[in-house]
Structures are given as C-alpha cells and as structure tokens.
Amino acid sequence: MNTPCTKLHLFVDGELSPTEADAFRQHLTRCEECEVGLRDLLQLELLASRALAGTGAEQDDSQKVTPLRPWMQRAYRAAVPVALAAGLAAVGVYRLQAEPRMPSEVFLASADTRTLAARLSHPSADRFRRFEPMRGTSTSSEALPLRPLAELEERQDFRGIASAYALRGDWQQAEAFLARAPESADKDNDRAVVALSRQRWEEALELLGGALRQEPKHPQALWNRGLALQGRGLWEQAEASFREAAEVPGQDAGWAEEALSRANELKEQRETEGARWRNQVKESWQQLAAGKADVKQLAQQPAVARAALYESVRTATTSAQVEALLPLAEELDRVGGGAVLQDYVRDMAARDFSARAPLAREYAKLVAEGKTSPGMLETLRRSKEWDLYFGALVYTGEARKDAEALKALQRFSHGSRDPWLTLVVDRERAWSEAQAGRTDAAERLLLATLRSCEAYDKLFHCAEIN
Amino acid sequence: MANLFNRERRRFEAFIRQHRPGLLGLARRLCARSSLEPEDLVQETFERAMPEFEHLKDRTDSAAAAWLCTTMTNRFLDYCRRQRTETRGLPHLALVQDAALSPDDSQENWELVNTDEFQKAIERLKPHLRDAYRLHAEGKRYTAIAEHFNVPVGTVGSWLTLARRDLKELLLPQVAVAREQGATSS
Structure with a gap:
C-alpha cells in the first residue's frame, strides 16, 4: 500500500515532509493516475473553499470603481497587486460616508486561534490568540471584505490594509501596501514580518534592528526578533529577545505567557543540544585517552574530533600523550587544509611537563567539575601554557567580563593562526558587547561570525557560536 | 472606446478579487517548501486568464473557477516537469497545453457543479x-x-x-x- 500514489491526499493537504513533498512532485510528472487524481482533488478543494469560506461574497464592486492608471502593458506581474490596491481606492471614492468602526472580520477577530507566529504592529491585528500552525504556510483563506479595506485606504491606514492581507498570507499585497505607509518603527516591524514569512532571517533582523533603534521596547519587534534569531540558529539571543518581549507592559497577558514559554522552550532545546554535543565530544575524547580511537573514523565528524583533540591536548600530562594525538591532528588538517593542528600538537609536546602537568590536571578538573580553584586563572595567566589559559577563559566566561582577558584571547588566537580559535574569540567579543548593553553590535558580530563559520562547511560546530 | 476598455478592465479586476483567495489557498499547499512562490503561480494563472477573459466573463462562477483551477494545475505540473528536467539536465519536454485549448474531463465535470x-x-x-x-x-x-x-x-x-x-x-x-x-x- 505504500506506493507514492497513496500519498496524493497527504501531498495536497500539506502533510508531507519537505523531502517527501519534493519526491511526490517528481512522481507526479511520471504518473498519469496521480495527475488525474490531482486535478479532481484540486477542483473539489477549490469548490469547497468557495462554498464554505464564502469567497464569493462582496464581489459586486465592478460597476462602481473609477478608472485606474493604464496597467495592461508589460510588467504585469508587478502590476496586479498595485492595480488591486488602486482598485480599493476607487471603491472608497464612491462611498458617501465613512463608518468609523471596522468590521471585525477584516482582522480575523472572530477566530479563536491564530496561524501567524509573528506579530503585526497594528493594534487590531495584534490581539492575542493561541497559536496553531496551519498546513503549508501560516495563513487563513478567509476572504477579505473589500469595503472596509477601501475605508482603511481612505484614512491612509496602509499598515492596516497590509495587516489584513498578511493575516491571510497574501504577502505580495501586504508588501505593496506597506511600501506606501510612512516610515516608522511599526512599518519596519511589519516589513520584517513579510521577510520572516519568506524565511529571510537576516533581512528581518536588519529591519527589526531599525525598529528597535527607534523604539527599544517595541513589543512586536522584540517578539519578531526572537523568531528571526531562532530561524537563524541564534537560540540564546532568541531566548533573550522573547524574555524582553514578555516584560513589556501594557500588552495582552497571553503574549507575555507565550513569549516566556517560547523562551523556555528555546532554553531547553539549547541545553539538550548542548548536552548532546558535549557527550559526543566526551566520547571521542575518552576514546583518544584510552588509545582506542580510529583516526579516520573520528575525522568523519571533523567538528567533534577537533573539539576532542583540543581537550585531549590540554588535559594530557605527558609529552608522549600529546604526541600520540599527532595522527588525528594530521588527518584533521588534511580535511581542513593547512597545518595548524599539527603545529599546535608538536608545540605542546615539546613543553616542559614538570610545569605543564599540574596545570593540565587543574584544567581537567575545571572541565569535569565546572569550577575553578582559587587563583587558577591567575596562575594560568602567569604560566606559558597559553592554550590552557585560553580554554579556561572561554570555559569560565571570564573573557566576556574582563577586557584584558579578551585581549589575551585575541593575541593567542592570532598567534595560533587557527581559524576556529578566531571564531571563538569573535563570539566572546560579541558576548562582551552584549553584556555592555550594545545588543545591536553584538548581533551584527555574531551574525558575521556565524557566516564565517558556515563558510568552512562542516569543519566546525557552528552552534557553539550561539 | 476608452470607456469600454475601462469597463472590461474593472470587470477583470473584480474577477481577480473574486477568485484569488481560493486559488492562493490551493497554490500554497502545492508549493509548500518548494522554490515556487504560490503568489507567482496564481499570478501566472491570471496572466493566462487575461486573453481568455472575453469568453470567461460570461460563464458561470463555477465554470470560471474550474477553468482557473485547471490552468493553475497545468502551470504547477509544468513547474514540476521543469524541475525534474532541470535536476536531471534533460531538455524540456512538451509542456502542458492551456486549458482553453484542451479542457480535460475533470474540468468539464466540475464546471457544472455550483x-x-x-x-x-x-x-x-x-x-x-x-x-x-x-x-x-x-x-x-x-x-x-x-x-x-x-x-x-x-x-x-x-x-x-x-x-x-x-x-x-x-x-x-x-x-x-x-x-x-x-x-x-x-
């Protein structure tokens, strides 16, 4: 029964995973039976949407509109949203009196759940309802009542019109109307919602940064920033943004509750992922320590192997233990290009272990137990074991608080010529910016670091940039 | 003459407003997480409808909707075929004919249901x-x-x-x- 043909209904209902949907689209081109089935199914679904959602209502404006600008020439693609927009204006011209109250269906007020994860700035579109994701993309197919929209246009409330379209997932129309709205934090926020709908996370972040510069406590912008950061994989920042959104007074209690629950979920996810990563590293590290590691196999996961290599070198207490790591360093250098890891291993093997061994044990304790003994950082700083000092500063988060320590990290990473260490230092710099309250600069730096990290393909564990 | 042109245009706009939400709803489901934008699919469908509007405007709502549905399905199947030939580096196969030229059985059946x-x-x-x-x-x-x-x-x-x-x-x-x-x- 599990032939592709059995998936037709699931496909049309948006219930397949992206990969399955892709496979089904391919199958469709070869299977006549499914093609016929698809045609029938879509006809039925369209009829159902016309019959049940009442899309036939309120359409008889055709005799009342005034002429529009010429639009039937080229550039038709761009012209239709504009033409529709202009058409609304024309409906408005013929109204004799403006009704002050908007019918609630413009903003889907009668719905008891919402389908849009993001928040729009228009007060009527920002009433809290429980979030329930819909199939395909997040939208309602409820028809737009045109008359009230025309009224909104007469009042030049373009954000209002854009919101009504956005709530129905008609992003092209939403964008066309937002372009006509005057500049404001609210407009930037709503444009970011359009960018979010297209998964353009960085564009959304740019717009939201602009909105928050104008209004640092803009509740919707903080919320949407959380979504964009989450989409971009910066979970810790996303969590912080949701927590900040939760604290803005004067909004529906539901928003604060959902912001907190989103923040908590992100925290949990991050901790689970972090623990999983640390476990992987620990396992490889233990294999290396026991001398049982298969170098080729380890290097198939270069990011894990690299992290395990650093820890193995740092916690080794004899020169021989360090030298034993050379084959892995060579293999990883082969994958990544260059010779930074081999150089590092050779340098460390040549150290005086009567001085290094006790410090390596201290470092191992720090990693195992998560706490420093008094004076440890100071001892490491005075020692020549820069890699242990580096590891300890990152591990304790000290570099984020102490400008001198951060400078030391920069010196070490520069000296090592190891790109991963440079990325780690950039992350620490971003965090120190964040702690100094410069979230804008922190976010820019993190995004740039993340992009550099991703450019190395799978060489590094970029989630650690977060 | 200009008035006639304007009246037609207004009727076509009303036609778009009437049918766009339903088509967009379907298009979103077909295009979910593909590189095809649902709005583009709907747009193309109306582009096809424009030269046919003279015939479409006098037909019942159901017949017009069935025509649009078939046209959009054809556009969508074209897209799937193009994707397939592009991913495999094959030359483009013959694309699906427009509905106006070859109404299929499915469309003819559904045109009659209101x-x-x-x-x-x-x-x-x-x-x-x-x-x-x-x-x-x-x-x-x-x-x-x-x-x-x-x-x-x-x-x-x-x-x-x-x-x-x-x-x-x-x-x-x-x-x-x-x-x-x-x-x-x-």
Whole structure:
C-alpha cells in the first residue's frame, strides 16, 4: 500500500515532509493516475473553499470603481497587486460616508486561534490568540471584505490594509501596501514580518534592528526578533529577545505567557543540544585517552574530533600523550587544509611537563567539575601554557567580563593562526558587547561570525557560536 | 472606446478579487517548501486568464473557477516537469497545453457543479466525515483534527479520503455511474 500514489491526499493537504513533498512532485510528472487524481482533488478543494469560506461574497464592486492608471502593458506581474490596491481606492471614492468602526472580520477577530507566529504592529491585528500552525504556510483563506479595506485606504491606514492581507498570507499585497505607509518603527516591524514569512532571517533582523533603534521596547519587534534569531540558529539571543518581549507592559497577558514559554522552550532545546554535543565530544575524547580511537573514523565528524583533540591536548600530562594525538591532528588538517593542528600538537609536546602537568590536571578538573580553584586563572595567566589559559577563559566566561582577558584571547588566537580559535574569540567579543548593553553590535558580530563559520562547511560546530 | 476598455478592465479586476483567495489557498499547499512562490503561480494563472477573459466573463462562477483551477494545475505540473528536467539536465519536454485549448474531463465535470450543490452534498455525508472535512476546509491540519475527535492522525487521513470520495460521488453522479458500470463489467 505504500506506493507514492497513496500519498496524493497527504501531498495536497500539506502533510508531507519537505523531502517527501519534493519526491511526490517528481512522481507526479511520471504518473498519469496521480495527475488525474490531482486535478479532481484540486477542483473539489477549490469548490469547497468557495462554498464554505464564502469567497464569493462582496464581489459586486465592478460597476462602481473609477478608472485606474493604464496597467495592461508589460510588467504585469508587478502590476496586479498595485492595480488591486488602486482598485480599493476607487471603491472608497464612491462611498458617501465613512463608518468609523471596522468590521471585525477584516482582522480575523472572530477566530479563536491564530496561524501567524509573528506579530503585526497594528493594534487590531495584534490581539492575542493561541497559536496553531496551519498546513503549508501560516495563513487563513478567509476572504477579505473589500469595503472596509477601501475605508482603511481612505484614512491612509496602509499598515492596516497590509495587516489584513498578511493575516491571510497574501504577502505580495501586504508588501505593496506597506511600501506606501510612512516610515516608522511599526512599518519596519511589519516589513520584517513579510521577510520572516519568506524565511529571510537576516533581512528581518536588519529591519527589526531599525525598529528597535527607534523604539527599544517595541513589543512586536522584540517578539519578531526572537523568531528571526531562532530561524537563524541564534537560540540564546532568541531566548533573550522573547524574555524582553514578555516584560513589556501594557500588552495582552497571553503574549507575555507565550513569549516566556517560547523562551523556555528555546532554553531547553539549547541545553539538550548542548548536552548532546558535549557527550559526543566526551566520547571521542575518552576514546583518544584510552588509545582506542580510529583516526579516520573520528575525522568523519571533523567538528567533534577537533573539539576532542583540543581537550585531549590540554588535559594530557605527558609529552608522549600529546604526541600520540599527532595522527588525528594530521588527518584533521588534511580535511581542513593547512597545518595548524599539527603545529599546535608538536608545540605542546615539546613543553616542559614538570610545569605543564599540574596545570593540565587543574584544567581537567575545571572541565569535569565546572569550577575553578582559587587563583587558577591567575596562575594560568602567569604560566606559558597559553592554550590552557585560553580554554579556561572561554570555559569560565571570564573573557566576556574582563577586557584584558579578551585581549589575551585575541593575541593567542592570532598567534595560533587557527581559524576556529578566531571564531571563538569573535563570539566572546560579541558576548562582551552584549553584556555592555550594545545588543545591536553584538548581533551584527555574531551574525558575521556565524557566516564565517558556515563558510568552512562542516569543519566546525557552528552552534557553539550561539 | 476608452470607456469600454475601462469597463472590461474593472470587470477583470473584480474577477481577480473574486477568485484569488481560493486559488492562493490551493497554490500554497502545492508549493509548500518548494522554490515556487504560490503568489507567482496564481499570478501566472491570471496572466493566462487575461486573453481568455472575453469568453470567461460570461460563464458561470463555477465554470470560471474550474477553468482557473485547471490552468493553475497545468502551470504547477509544468513547474514540476521543469524541475525534474532541470535536476536531471534533460531538455524540456512538451509542456502542458492551456486549458482553453484542451479542457480535460475533470474540468468539464466540475464546471457544472455550483456551491449550493456542494452545501447540500456535504450535509449528506456521515457526521464524522462531514465535520472532519469542514475542519479541514477551514485550514486545520491533521493533528488538530485528530485532537478534536480524539482519534489517531492516520484516521483523519482516511476520513478525509472517504469524505472526498463520497462528495465526488454525490456531486458528479455520472462518475459514480461510470464506476458502477466498470464494476459490473469486470
């Protein structure tokens, strides 16, 4: 029964995973039976949407509109949203009196759940309802009542019109109307919602940064920033943004509750992922320590192997233990290009272990137990074991608080010529910016670091940039 | 002459407003997480409708909707074929013909059914099938419908399949007749 043909209904209902949907689209081109089935199914679904959602209502404006600008020439693609927009204006011209109250269906007020994860700035579109994701993309197919929209246009409330379209997932129309709205934090926020709908996370972040510069406590912008950061994989920042959104007074209690629950979920996810990563590293590290590691196999996961290599070198207490790591360093250098890891291993093997061994044990304790003994950082700083000092500063988060320590990290990473260490230092710099309250600069730096990290393909564990 | 032109244009705009939401709803489901933008698919459909509007404007809503649906499906299938040939580096195969040139059986059947008939047909479904289909038509996902009825997600899938089969038989009796004939002759 599990032939592709059995998936037709699931496909049309948006219930397949992206990969399955892709496979089904391919199958469709070869299977006549499914093609016929698809045609029938879509006809039925369209009829159902016309019959049940009442899309036939309120359409008889055709005799009342005034002429529009010429639009039937080229550039038709761009012209239709504009033409529709202009058409609304024309409906408005013929109204004799403006009704002050908007019918609630413009903003889907009668719905008891919402389908849009993001928040729009228009007060009527920002009433809290429980979030329930819909199939395909997040939208309602409820028809737009045109008359009230025309009224909104007469009042030049373009954000209002854009919101009504956005709530129905008609992003092209939403964008066309937002372009006509005057500049404001609210407009930037709503444009970011359009960018979010297209998964353009960085564009959304740019717009939201602009909105928050104008209004640092803009509740919707903080919320949407959380979504964009989450989409971009910066979970810790996303969590912080949701927590900040939760604290803005004067909004529906539901928003604060959902912001907190989103923040908590992100925290949990991050901790689970972090623990999983640390476990992987620990396992490889233990294999290396026991001398049982298969170098080729380890290097198939270069990011894990690299992290395990650093820890193995740092916690080794004899020169021989360090030298034993050379084959892995060579293999990883082969994958990544260059010779930074081999150089590092050779340098460390040549150290005086009567001085290094006790410090390596201290470092191992720090990693195992998560706490420093008094004076440890100071001892490491005075020692020549820069890699242990580096590891300890990152591990304790000290570099984020102490400008001198951060400078030391920069010196070490520069000296090592190891790109991963440079990325780690950039992350620490971003965090120190964040702690100094410069979230804008922190976010820019993190995004740039993340992009550099991703450019190395799978060489590094970029989630650690977060 | 200019007035005539303007009147036509206004009628075409009204036509777009009437049919766009429904088509967009379908397009979103077809394009979900593909590189094809649903809005583009709908846009292309109306581009095809413009030169045909002279014929379309005087037909019933149902006939116009069925025409648009077929046209959009053709555009979508074209896209799937292009994707396939592009990913495999094959030359483009012959693309699907426009609906106006070759109306298929499906379209001809559905042109005759209007929304009132649909309302009557859905009332005749078994209650759980009817309610499940209504929730689905509101845009609810399988998981939400399953939660509503407290049944497994797989059950929702088969209910919807049954609901659609029954609706089709109620709405397109000739299809049912043909099926019965097929069953007796085999």
